[in-house]
Amino acid sequence: MPKTKTHTGTVVRADGEKRVKLHMTATTWVASPKEYYYRDSGQRGGGHGRARLLLDTIKPIEKVPE
Template sequence: MKPKKTHMVTLVTENGNKRVKVHETVSTWVVGQRESYMKENGKRNGSPTSQRRILLDTLTPIVILPPLFTTA
């Protein structure tokens, strides 16, 4: 079973910025199976010269709101 995405963050790519969902591990933010970023500086793991980064100050939790109306 895949881990649930718990936060939204802005990812800086060569084509511009985009918002992605991530989940948290002990030392990284994980976007997908082969893409993770270090918590302390936002750099991509395994590719230190890559220009891809996450902006840590844009990190926000995903909040699930209850439904406004219930049908009987």
């Protein structure tokens, strides 16, 4: 079962910027099972490409009151 995404952030890739949903672990921000970014630098780990998470764009997802 996938983890609930708690934050959003902007990822810069070769083809432009994209807003992604994230959840946090002890050392990374996780966008998908094969895409994660280090919390201290925003550098992508474990995959191809030179994508980078802009750490100053990370914001919590607002919960809508019911």
